[in-house]
Amino acid sequence: MADRTTLKDVAREAGVHVSTASRALNPSTSSVVNPDTVERVLGAARRLGYRPHPLARGLRTNQTMSVGVVIPDVENPLFGPIIAGAESVLVEEGYSMLIGNADRGQSHAETVVADMLERHVDGLILATVIRKDPQPSLAAGHNVPVVLVNRTLDNDPVPAILGDDHAGIGLAVKHLASLGHRRIGHIAGPSSTSTGLARRDAFMSWMRNEGLEADPEVVEEAEWYQVEPGYVAADALLDRHPELTAIVAANDLLGLACYRAIRARGKDVGTDISVTGYNDIPLLDLMQPPLTAVRIPYRQMGAQAAATLLKLMAGDAEPPATIRLAPSLAVRGSTGSPR
């Protein structure tokens, strides 16, 4: 019921041809039609509550006014803010957001992207890429602009919005150093991810920068960004280096895993051994003790990605740049001066 009012209705109401109505309604072509007529059409449109049919328009203009957002795992709290940030800017420009969940592995992610391309999304935001990934070129084949978020490719000229891992680790290391820590260890993320590598490198670099010993021995890699692998790594690290007074973890969960390893040795988190996390996921402030963590502006990251994508879709052929957003440090109870 309540049959959609079409452009034809507006045209009839305004006493003009539908093509004239179309031009009058479109800001970029309304200059070619008589101002009085424009007024009349606009009035009619308003009176009838006219809304253009997105499908019809899309069919003609080859635009769907929608962008696809592909997420490796919707259930990861990290991606909520990214989605929210992107949505908030896309919605302003009249775009809708198709979200795809690629939680069934890498090949699944590719079919998700393929589906979206088939639906003629005008652009893509990918949070799923691994270091060598065919998806962006897949999209390029369809002339669909792509922006990467959170992770990036090894060396492809695809615009990406990332957290500044170097700066972030710097915040943690400098914070610990300023508290007086000199023996600091690192629980690294898996080296198959760009973040795992970058944070490890940053750690070494900042340690040297602070005049501290940067022995590769004080770094232990967790097999995955989860608590269990983190515990294994922390355990090994503390076995090898019982003299450590602080640990910089590449991820919040890895940081929390350190709690367990530290307590298993009868030591106290924050007083005997300080710990920092990375990402600042929710609820960290309710931990015992609350976990000091590097905070990434994920919401802003999503917004920035959307803004960049909008530019690309508008045809701005600016050189694809990688933007690194500045992190901050949420200081809490898990860090303190060494005994």
Place this chain on the structure above:
Amino acid sequence: MADRTTLKDVAREAGVHVSTASRALNPSTSSVVNPDTVERVLGAARRLGYRPHPLARGLRTNQTMSVGVVIPDVENPLFGPIIAGAESVLVEEGYSMLIGNADRGQSHAETVVADMLERHVDGLILATVIRKDPQPSLAAGHNVPVVLVNRTLDNDPVPAILGDDHAGIGLAVKHLASLGHRRIGHIAGPSSTSTGLARRDAFMSWMRNEGLEADPEVVEEAEWYQVEPGYVAADALLDRHPELTAIVAANDLLGLACYRAIRARGKDVGTDISVTGYNDIPLLDLMQPPLTAVRIPYRQMGAQAAATLLKLMAGDAEPPATIRLAPSLAVRGSTGSPR
């Protein structure tokens, strides 16, 4: 580049008219065309990698093969699983998911819904309704089926997929009673939400059921489902009833808030006073002590909502039913026998 192969191309390749090709490709009409021809067309389509243009199809059939999902706050970890669950079943049927974030208040939620209707979504999943809400009728005006999820209306015949609050609170109360607790309190959610009310009622009912005293005095309402209001409520409750040995909280954050109030009194969580949460959000197992919580199958909730919506969109005029999914209990360290 790589110009999309259209139905016309397939028809030419197969040596038939485009209308015949269309019928051959469509399972529901392929019976009227010669099996040999169908085979030929299918072959041509496969060879050319034909994919129907969703916009063109939608324009003609008035279907977009997309459903809108409106969420009050994407950043709430609760909604990740709901989205994931819905997506997993929708994607099977070829539907895409448009997600809308209504984090700027109720009126914003309405414009989000309006936007989606304008885009001609084939159905809507709403997680945003308040007890009296105009959105469903708005959608009904456009003949768009709606399914509610997580929350429901006061008394409108709209299908809804909910957690079974009565059963959930029952799990918590029975668990505590079986541990030997007899003086149990309740931190209720705001009575402006359907869940706040339902859980409070369920608490009273189960207490009586267990033969325990169900004094309205042992219930304290938190102003909102957050830690701070929860702390205020827990504080008041423990002031009034220092004899309580257990607290059932209407929400995980309220449960965690109890930790603080309990410790502020020099007591110990899990031994002196047991606490249960509700929802089972991530990371609860890393708390000190880990929070025992009623677990809602949110992912299944999303999946169920999508399945119901699919039925409605298919025209199954089954009586709109409210489905309540059975919760379970994740028993952890925050509950134990009373001293």
Place this chain on the structure above:
DNA sequence: TACTTGGGCGCAATCGTTTGTAGTATCGTT
């Protein structure tokens, strides 16, 4: 043989827009 029946297919309209082109006033110019 003529006539009906119906299976299989093509024709063309349609969905609601956008947009290239052609047409028609109106105006100023000579």
Place this chain on the structure above:
DNA sequence: AACGATACTACAAACGATTGCGCCCAAGTA
């Protein structure tokens, strides 16, 4: 008064599919 230029506006063809209708031809019946 006749002309071209200017400024609007209408016409119609797309976009890529679906679908009611009618045509054609082969098979079945009398």
